[in-house]
Amino acid sequence: xxxxTYDARIFSFRQKDWTVxxxxxxxxxxFELAIGNYQRGMLAGSNPKSATLVQRKDGSYSIQxxxxxxxxxxxxxxxxxxxxxxxxxxxxxxxxxxxNGQQLNKVRDHYCRLRASLQRKASxxxxxCRRRCRQLLQRLSGKERRFQAWVNHSIAKRIVxxxxxxxACIAIEDLSGIRERTNQHPRSREERRRSNSWAFYQLRxxxxxxxxxxxxxxxxVPAAYTSQICHKCLHxxxxxxxxxxxxxxxxxxxxxxxxxxxxxxxxxxxxxGAAVNQPxxxxxxxxxxxxRKPALYCEAxxxx
Numbered sequence: 649x650x651x652x653t654y655d656a657r658i659f660s661f662r663q664k665d666w667t668v669x670x671x672x673x674x675x676x677x678x679f680e681l682a683i684g685n686y687q688r689g690m691l692a693g694s695n696p697k698s699a700t701l702v703q704r705k706d707g708s709y710s711i712q713x714x715x716x717x718x719x720x721x722x723x724x725x726x727x728x729x730x731x732x733x734x735x736x737x738x739x740x741x742x743x744x745x746x747x748n749g750q751q752l753n754k755v756r757d758h759y760c761r762l763r764a765s766l767q768r769k770a771s772x773x774x775x776x777c778r779r780r781c782r783q784l785l786q787r788l789s790g791k792e793r794r795f796q797a798w799v800n801h802s803i804a805k806r807i808v809x810x811x812x813x814x815x816a817c818i819a820i821e822d823l824s825g826i827r828e829r830t831n832q833h834p835r836s837r838e839e840r841r842r843s844n845s846w847a848f849y850q851l852r853x854x855x856x857x858x859x860x861x862x863x864x865x866x867x868x869v870p871a872a873y874t875s876q877i878c879h880k881c882l883h884x885x886x887x888x889x890x891x892x893x894x895x896x897x898x899x900x901x902x903x904x905x906x907x908x909x910x911x912x913x914x915x916x917x918x919x920x921g922a923a924v925n926q927p928x929x930x931x932x933x934x935x936x937x938x939x940r941k942p943a944l945y946c947e948a949x950x951x952x
Contacts, residue, residue, distance in 0.1 A: 819921020
């Protein structure tokens, strides 16, 4: 597999017959595009200047055409949808939508067992057996990645569509460095594997680029304490070694609110996202303390 990058000197697109002209080692050749209505709609009326010719592992070719388009202007709004990311629930929004990660974990565990079985066979088998096992391992890796990407694409599409219908912006927690932090704690090999294969960053990138195309603003907020703060009273457990969150349940010891912990986290993220444009910080404070102080700072994320 490999790729070749083309610019306007050696690549051109013609809409009337949906073909591209490429310079090859044998000279200039024209190829018909095997594309659907969605791709035709993206290319219609455009004048692409570059493309990438990709050779797949099976020897076939595809072309990735770069189209320049001006994204719609982002609208200012006070409405915010908070998105809490996790492994048990892949995503949970402040509007109550959630996507359970049980099926995704089952698929990953299935592929993990298959990989382990093939690796054992390869270590004990003949040369031809090892070669065949390596080929199967490559195919399994591609299937798992594609399934993960499909799940994240589906979730991101629905989140952005919901924000667009409500004329809201999206607030998402910044989970940078979370793998390093969680791996510092002793855990089982299975839990470590599941944590390291958590594709939260891919989901965030999908949400960001789909939001740009939809004219929806995306803001990032710190993830610290979002799972421990009560969204009703902004109270956090006075003992730093304890939390009002117990697994999937959250019960506030101050105001008595009780419900899904991920939904509560999404609500807190939405509150932080709503405060992102305040120049002096979010000014979220625990009522029990009786004082006002900037608890967490947020940052706007420019994408696209």
